[in-house]
Amino acid sequence: MKKTMKAANLYAPGDIRMEEVPVPEPGEGQVLLKVKACGVCGSDISRVMETGTYRFPTIPGHEFAGEVVDLGPGVDGIPLGLRAAVIPLMPCQVCDFCRIGEYQLCDNYNYLGSRTNGAFAEYVVAPAANLIPLPEGVSFEMGAMTDPASVALHAVKKLGIQAGDWVAVFGVGPIGAFALQWAKLLGAGETIAIDIFPEKLAVAARLGADHCINGREEDPVERIMALTGGRGVERAVEFAGHKVTQEQSILATAKMGSIVWGGISHSDLPLREKAVDGILRKELTLIGSWNSSFAPFISDWEKTLLFMGQGRLRGEELITHRLSLDEIKDAFKMMQERTEYFNKVMFFPEL
Numbered sequence: 001m002k003k004t005m006k007a008a009n010l011y012a013p014g015d016i017r018m019e020e021v022p023v024p025e026p027g028e029g030q031v032l033l034k035v036k037a038c039g040v041c042g043s044d045i046s047r048v049m050e051t052g053t054y055r056f057p058t059i060p061g062h063e064f065a066g067e068v069v070d071l072g073p074g075v076d077g078i079p080l081g082l083r084a085a086v087i088p089l090m091p092c093q094v095c096d097f098c099r100i101g102e103y104q105l106c107d108n109y110n111y112l113g114s115r116t117n118g119a120f121a122e123y124v125v126a127p128a129a130n131l132i133p134l135p136e137g138v139s140f141e142m143g144a145m146t147d148p149a150s151v152a153l154h155a156v157k158k159l160g161i162q163a164g165d166w167v168a169v170f171g172v173g174p175i176g177a178f179a180l181q182w183a184k185l186l187g188a189g190e191t192i193a194i195d196i197f198p199e200k201l202a203v204a205a206r207l208g209a210d211h212c213i214n215g216r217e218e219d220p221v222e223r224i225m226a227l228t229g230g231r232g233v234e235r236a237v238e239f240a241g242h243k244v245t246q247e248q249s250i251l252a253t254a255k256m257g258s259i260v261w262g263g264i265s266h267s268d269l270p271l272r273e274k275a276v277d278g279i280l281r282k283e284l285t286l287i288g289s290w291n292s293s294f295a296p297f298i299s300d301w302e303k304t305l306l307f308m309g310q311g312r313l314r315g316e317e318l319i320t321h322r323l324s325l326d327e328i329k330d331a332f333k334m335m336q337e338r339t340e341y342f343n344k345v346m347f348f349p350e351l
Contacts, residue, residue, distance in 0.1 A: 001023065001069070001070065002023055002122075003022065003023060004020045004021060004022055004023060005020070005021060005022075005023045005121055005122035005123050006018060006019075006020060006121065006122050006325055006326075006349065007019055007020075007021045007059050007117075007120065007121035007122070007325075008059060008060065008061075008120040008121065008325055008328045009021070009057040009058070009059055010048055010052065010053055010056065010057055010058050010059070010060055011056050011057045012052060012056060013048070013049060013051060013052045014048075014049050014050075016048055016060075016328060016329055016332060018325060018326060018328065018329070021121075023122075023123050024117065024123065024124070024125040025070075025072075025125070026070055026071065026072030026075075026125050027072050027073070027125070028072055028073050028074050029072060029073075029074050029075060029127055029128055029129070030072040030075070030125050030126065030127055030128060031068050031070065031071055031072060031075060031078060031125070031126060031127075031128050031131065032068070032069050032070035032071075032072075032123055032124075032125055033066035033067060033068055033069065033084070033086065033123065033124055033125075033126060034066050034067045034069050034122065034123055035061075035064055035066045035119045035121060035122060035123060035124055035349045036064075036065055036066045036067060036083075036140035036143075036144075036348070036349075036350070037064060037065055037066075037139075037140040037141040037143070037144040037346055037347070037348055038061045038063060038064035038118075038119040038120055038144055038346070038347045038348075038349070039063035039064070039141075039144045039145060039147075039148075039174075039344055039345065039346045039347075040063070040331075040332075040335065040344070040345040040346070040347070041062065041063050041147070041148070042173065042175075042241075042264070043264065044060055044061070044062075044113070045332065045335050045336055046266075047060060047114060048060055048332050049332055049333075049335075049336045050336075053113075053114050053115070054114060054115045055115075058113075058114070058115075058116070058117060058118070059113070059117040059118050059119075059120055059121050059124075060113045060114065060118050060120050061112075061113045061119035061120035061121070061124075061347070062088035062111065062113035062114070062118050062119065062147065063088075063119075063144050063145065063147045063148065064085075064086060064118075064119035064124070064144050065083070065084065065085045065086065065134060065140045065141075065142075065143030065144045065146070066083075066086070066119070066124070066140070067081060067082065067083055067084075068080055068081065068082040068084065068131070069081075069123070071128075072125075072128075075128045078128055078131065082131070082133060083133065083134040083140070083143070084131040084132060084133050084134060084143070085131075085132045085134060085143040085144070085146040085147075085301065085305065086112070086119075086124075086126045086130050086131055086132070087130040087131075087132065087147075087294050087301060088111055088112040088113060088118070088130075088147065089103060089104065089106070089109055089110075089111055089291060089294075090109060090110040090111065090112070090116075090127055090130065091103040091106040091109050092106055092107065092108040092109060092110075094108075095107040095108055101293075101295030101296070101298065102293070102295070103293070103294060103295055104154075104290055104291035104292060104293060104294075105290070112124070112126060120325060120328060120347060120349075121349065122325075122349045122350075132146065132294075132299075132301050132305060133305075134305065135306070135308065135309030136309070137309060137311075138305060138308045139316075141316070141319065141322075141346055142308055142315055142316065143305075144346065145174065145178075145315045145318070145344065146301055146304050146305060146308070147292070148174045148175045148178060148344075149175075149178040149304045149313060149315065150292035150293075150294075150300035150301045150303075150304045151175050151178075151262065151289075151291060151292050151300075152175045152176070152178035152179040152181075152182055152239075152262075153178070153182050153292065153300045153303060153304055154262075154289055154290075154291065154292040154293055154300045155175075155179060155237055155239075155260045155262040156179050156182040156183055156186060156237060156260070157182075157186070157300075158258075158260045158287045158289055159183075159235040159237060159258050159260055159287075160235070160258055161183060161186045161187050161188055161234075161235055162187065162234070163187040163189070164187070164188075164189035165187070165188050165189060165233075165234040165235050166188070166189065166190045166191075166192070166227075166228055166232075166233040166234055166235070166254075167180075167183040167188040167190070167191050167192070167233060167234070167235045167236070167237070168191075168192040168194060168220075168224060168233045168235070168236045168237075168249070168252055168253075169183070169191065169192065169193055169194065169204075169209075169236075169237050169239065170194045170195075170220070170236065170237070170238040170239065170240050170245040170246075170248060170249050170263075171194070171195060171238060171239040171240025171241070171242075171245060171263055172193045172194070172195045172200050172201065172203070172204040172209070172239075173195075173200060173239065173343060173344075174315070174318050174343060174344045175239050175262065176193070176195070176204075176237075176239040176240075177200075177203060177204055177207055177315075177318055178313070178315070179237050179239060179262075180193055180204055180208065180209050181207055181208060181313055181314065182313075183235070183237075184208055185307065185312065185313070188235070190210045190211065190227075191208070191209050191210050191211070192209065192210065192211045192212075192213060192224060192227065192233065193205070193209040193211070193212045193213070194212075194213045194215055194220045194245070194248075195212075195213075195214070195215065195240075196214060196215045196216045197341065198214060199341050199343070200343060201213075201214060203317050203318060203343065206317055207314055207317060211227060215244075215245070215248075220245075220248050220252065221248050221251045221252045224252040225252070228254070231254045231255075232252050232253050232254035232255075232257065233252055233253055233254060233257065234253075234254055234257045234258075235253075235257060235258055235259075235260075236249040236252060236253045236257070236258075236259045236260075237249075237259070237260045237261075237262060238259070238260070238261045238262065239262050239263045240263050241263025241264045241265045241266070242263070242265065242267075243265065243267055243268070243269045243270070245263070246261060246263075246265065246269055247269075247271060247272065247275045249261070250271070250275045250278050250279060250284065250286070251274065251275060251278055253278075253282065253284055254282070255282040255283065255284075256282070256283050256284070257282070257284055257285070258284070258285040258286075258287065259284060259285070259286050259287070260287045260288070260289050261286070261287070261288055261289065262288075262289040262290075315344075318343050318344040319343070319344045319345075319346050320341065320342045320343045320344060320345065321342055321344075321345040321346065322346050322348060322351075323345065323346070323347050323348070323351070324347070324348060324349075324351035325347055325349050325351075327347075328347065331345060331347075
């Protein structure tokens with residue numbers, strides 16, 4: 001086993017450095033994984049470039065899959081060489097929400113890549129309880145997308161889709177693209193993808209979206225009303241995290257419909273009278289969605305990997321950049337400044 005490893009350490013917002021650091025040792029109940037693939041979440045871009053982590057230095061990165069190479073004390077039943085996706089949220093297990101299995105709402109959680117060292121590195125330590133084995137045939141890069149796919153499932157389940165429903169997805173980056181697929185798998189009759197990037201809409205179409213709307217070129221609400229005969233969609237999910245699309249999701253939803261907001265917004269949301277009136281007069285249900293469920297029997301992660309293993313949930317088309325860790329500084333600068341089109345950026349520490 002190597003004594004040192006390559007890792008991307010964040011020292012301050014915008015100050016990410018490739019360094020040689022000691023390989024971490026797994027503690028009680030932990031395992032050491034060799035990172036095989038680690039994706040960039042949208043939240044990583046602002047965290048690395050603007051807001052920073054909870055302490056410095058920290059190795060970011062939380063969307064990853066790897067191979068178990070060492071076991072800490074007290075870990076039994078996990079074979080060396082196990083291929084696994086890793087849940088980055090580490091619940092306290094004692095707060096009221098943990099006691100009812102709603103770990104994503106834990107009051108005192110820890111988190112890989114922001115509160116403790118993550119996976120933009122050759123190796124990472126994680127709790128053994130957070131490992132989900134990859135089914136045969138699921139690649140490491142698909143395993144690294146279990147997190148966004150599970151976030152999408154967590155949101156789409158809240159919509160209450162009935163067979164044949166029209167479902168609109170506002171924002172079809174990686175999470176939105178998975179949401180489109182989940183909507184179909186859960187019974188949607190017609191799905192509508194809305195975005196301002198034609199490249200993302202093209203991917204959404206390849207992944208099964210029935211209709212694609214470019215919000216820069218036409219009014220999504222007007223187009224949705226035309227497609228649905230003036231009714232609107234029964235279900236809408238918003239993953240753009242923008243006040244414009246949040247309001248559009250309200251205006252485009254039919255009477256007694258449901259809307260789930262899962263996009264992270266960094267601004268206030270002033271709703272026009274028309275939107276507020278729509279919530280009331282259409283008796284809409286507006287629901288928030290945060291992270292994903294991973295308690296036994298309700299695990300979005302296990303369901304995601306089941307469908308990936310069956311080939312019914314796709315994600316390779318989302319990856320636009322496959323990079324080595326040595327390219328991380330330039331990659332984050334590109335993503336922040338949007339100097340080129342990107343969708344899912346994936347790092348491979350072995351490159």
